[in-house]
Amino acid sequence: MPSWKDDYPKIETVKLLVVGAGGIGCELLKNLAGTGFRNVHVIDLDTIDISNLNRQFLFRKEHVSSSKAEIATKIVKQFCPNINLTYDHDSIFESKFGIDFFKSFDMVLNALDNRGARNHVNRMCYAANRHLIESGSSGYFGQVQVIMRGKTECYECQDKPKQKTFPGCTIRNTPSEHIHCTVWAKHVFNQLFGEIDIDDDVSPDMQAVDPENPDSSTQEEREEEVADTPAPVGTRQWAESVNYDAEKIFDKLFTQDIVYLCKMSHLWKQRKQPIPLTYASALTQGDAYSFQAAQNKSTSVWTVATCANVFATCIKELLNELKNNDQTPLSFEKDHPVIMSFVAACANIRAHIFSIQTKSLFDIKAMAGNIIPAIASTNAIVAGMMVTECVKMISGQEADAKCSFLRNTPNPRGKIFAEQEPFKPNPKCYICADVRSVYLYVNPDEMTVGGLCEKVLKQELNMIAPDVVHGGTFNMIISSDPEDKMDEMLTKKLSEVSIDNGAILNCDDYMQELELKLFIRSADHLKGDQFEVAREDTDDKKKEEAAAEVPMDVSQEAPEAPAEVPMDVSQEAPEAPEAKKRKVEGGEQEEEGPEAKRLRTEEQHPL
Numbered sequence: 001m002p003s004w005k006d007d008y009p010k011i012e013t014v015k016l017l018v019v020g021a022g023g024i025g026c027e028l029l030k031n032l033a034g035t036g037f038r039n040v041h042v043i044d045l046d047t048i049d050i051s052n053l054n055r056q057f058l059f060r061k062e063h064v065s066s067s068k069a070e071i072a073t074k075i076v077k078q079f080c081p082n083i084n085l086t087y088d089h090d091s092i093f094e095s096k097f098g099i100d101f102f103k104s105f106d107m108v109l110n111a112l113d114n115r116g117a118r119n120h121v122n123r124m125c126y127a128a129n130r131h132l133i134e135s136g137s138s139g140y141f142g143q144v145q146v147i148m149r150g151k152t153e154c155y156e157c158q159d160k161p162k163q164k165t166f167p168g169c170t171i172r173n174t175p176s177e178h179i180h181c182t183v184w185a186k187h188v189f190n191q192l193f194g195e196i197d198i199d200d201d202v203s204p205d206m207q208a209v210d211p212e213n214p215d216s217s218t219q220e221e222r223e224e225e226v227a228d229t230p231a232p233v234g235t236r237q238w239a240e241s242v243n244y245d246a247e248k249i250f251d252k253l254f255t256q257d258i259v260y261l262c263k264m265s266h267l268w269k270q271r272k273q274p275i276p277l278t279y280a281s282a283l284t285q286g287d288a289y290s291f292q293a294a295q296n297k298s299t300s301v302w303t304v305a306t307c308a309n310v311f312a313t314c315i316k317e318l319l320n321e322l323k324n325n326d327q328t329p330l331s332f333e334k335d336h337p338v339i340m341s342f343v344a345a346c347a348n349i350r351a352h353i354f355s356i357q358t359k360s361l362f363d364i365k366a367m368a369g370n371i372i373p374a375i376a377s378t379n380a381i382v383a384g385m386m387v388t389e390c391v392k393m394i395s396g397q398e399a400d401a402k403c404s405f406l407r408n409t410p411n412p413r414g415k416i417f418a419e420q421e422p423f424k425p426n427p428k429c430y431i432c433a434d435v436r437s438v439y440l441y442v443n444p445d446e447m448t449v450g451g452l453c454e455k456v457l458k459q460e461l462n463m464i465a466p467d468v469v470h471g472g473t474f475n476m477i478i479s480s481d482p483e484d485k486m487d488e489m490l491t492k493k494l495s496e497v498s499i500d501n502g503a504i505l506n507c508d509d510y511m512q513e514l515e516l517k518l519f520i521r522s523a524d525h526l527k528g529d530q531f532e533v534a535r536e537d538t539d540d541k542k543k544e545e546a547a548a549e550v551p552m553d554v555s556q557e558a559p560e561a562p563a564e565v566p567m568d569v570s571q572e573a574p575e576a577p578e579a580k581k582r583k584v585e586g587g588e589q590e591e592e593g594p595e596a597k598r599l600r601t602e603e604q605h606p607l
């Protein structure tokens with residue numbers, strides 16, 4: 001039987017790197033082997049979880065807890081012994097996977113599940129000048145993006161919508177939906193056992209103005225309400241002072257803090273007041289199942305008494321885990337039964353207190369882990385499209401390469417599968433443009449150098465080990481070399497190291513071979529480490545727009561119709577690109593980035 005190999009002989013010689021051996025990765029490896037690819041290396045950091053077995057078909061029950069990359073390699077080799085398939089059980093962020101490593105492959109295929117890793121591979125492929133095929137799926141939505149340096153958009157050319165965040169005061173003071181309680185419970189977990197982030201405080205916020213009724217109280221009234229009550233103490237500090245006694249922690253979180261909240265009467269003028277709950281009374285509310293018994297009831301809603309029991313057991317278990325790990329902070333992991341049960345119990349008790357419907361462990365896990373059901377057939381179609389594009393790209397048909405989308409409902413042409421030409425690179429992209437710049441809006445008297453490093457450069461801009469030099473003073477502000485001993489510098493406010501409005505910072509990430517300029521713009525309304533980033537200077541943009549504006553009465557002409565959008569992708573007309581800052585912290589949901597709106601393809605952008 002004729003095979004693709006006859007028409008595309010390069011299939012047998014090219015070397016491919018596959019990053020991720022999960023839902024899409026398993027399908028992809030099987031397809032590559034079946035198509036005749038002979039040289040493939042796969043990297044995955046994870047081990048097989050029982051919940052993967054329904055769709056990651058290379059894995060069986062006996063493989064649970066083994067390396068995904070290792071087992072995928074072993075099983076593919078069983079049905080395709082000729083393949084030279086090798087693996088690493090590691091994170092793609094490891095320094096051993098540097099630019100030279102990427103250069104040792106002809107092409108890279110991503111089968112990842114998070115933006116940080118995708119951004120990183122995008123940068124490495126850009127620096128190594130290797131084509132990349134990106135993929136993603138989310139329920140019935142699937143997407144494949146072809147990325148060719150200098151020819152197409154890169155993965156980061158357009159801003160992507162941020163994950164939904166909630167105002168801090170809703171989480172701390174006035175939850176109205178279960179998700180608010182779940183977010184709060186995750187913060188409680190971090191406060192007690194994880195890395196403390198001051199933005200994740202869980203005690204009542206007495207400064208908070210009611211977000212839904214901002215005029216319902218004055219500052220004086222709010223201070224008056226709680227004048228005779230000492231402000232709540234930090235959760236970790238409290239827990240340590242009572243030796244992590246579960247009952248006492250329960251009573252602080254669900255009795256004392258709630259009593260304090262009730263005193264903030266302006267919050268309860270138009271909504272139901274929460275009802276404080278003691279540990280002793282919680283144990284009397286319904287059947288009290290043990291932690292073990294509760295695990296078998298993951299799809300039923302636990303009683304308040306069961307939640308209290310689970311809460312207490314989990315505190316003991318997590319404290320032991322902390323001790324056994326030399327006090328290394330724990331991090332939230334939805335597949336860790338004790339952590340997840342703690343979060344579920346805590347969220348449900350809070351929901352109960354605020355008269356919000358409680359939920360099952362299963363449902364809370366989906367919310368806490370942002371789980372959208374993974375569908376095997378979506379992954380299979382996506383992996384199939386990746387191989388099709390890969391074959392085109394290795395065989396001189398780059399011009400025919402397409403981005404493709406799978407939708408959950410047919411488009412106006414009656415299709416659920418759509419293809420589109422890849423877009424040209426965005427000249428304002430801070431990864432693939434010739435001049436790379438980012439405008440950073442901060443309050444230089446409040447943001448610290450440490451905040452700049454962790455929150456802006458690492459978390460927002462996904463740098464791995466940034467070095468930063470002040471463009472005016474040439475002083476080193478941040479160093480990736482621990483020998484430079486910059487600890488004291490990290491505690492300084494930006495203004496103390498001459499980073500004020502107009503300053504330019506030269507940032508460099510050695511591993512990603514990424515250099516970019518950070519233009520500082522002072523924004524006094526921002527507090528602490530809050531910041532906003534933009535691809536262009538929004539002040540200049542506004543001036544340009546004002547200068548270009550035609551006085552209303554001079555032109556009566558209708559605005560020009562916008563350029564056509566490829567039919568298959570969207571029937572909506574594109575909106576004029578607009579410079580919009582993205583608010584990153586501070587809680588409000590962010591606006592879409594400038595060009596993200598252009599095509600209105602967000603529904604089809606699960607990547």
Ligand SMILES: Nc1ncnc2c1ncn2[C@@H]1O[C@H](COP(=O)(O)OP(=O)(O)OP(=O)(O)O)[C@@H](O)[C@H]1O
Nearest residue numbers: 020021022023043044045046091092111112113117
């Ligand atoms: N930095 C990274 N380096 C290597 N592999 C990674 C990295 N980040 C994520 N991955 C891998 O990418 C794969 C993505 O697969 P998938 O989306 O099916 O996720 P999953 O964890 O297997 O499933 P689920 O999230 O639904 O439980 C995972 O196997 C994950 O371990």
Ligand SMILES: [Zn+2]
Nearest residue numbers: 154157429432
């Ligand atoms: Zn780009």
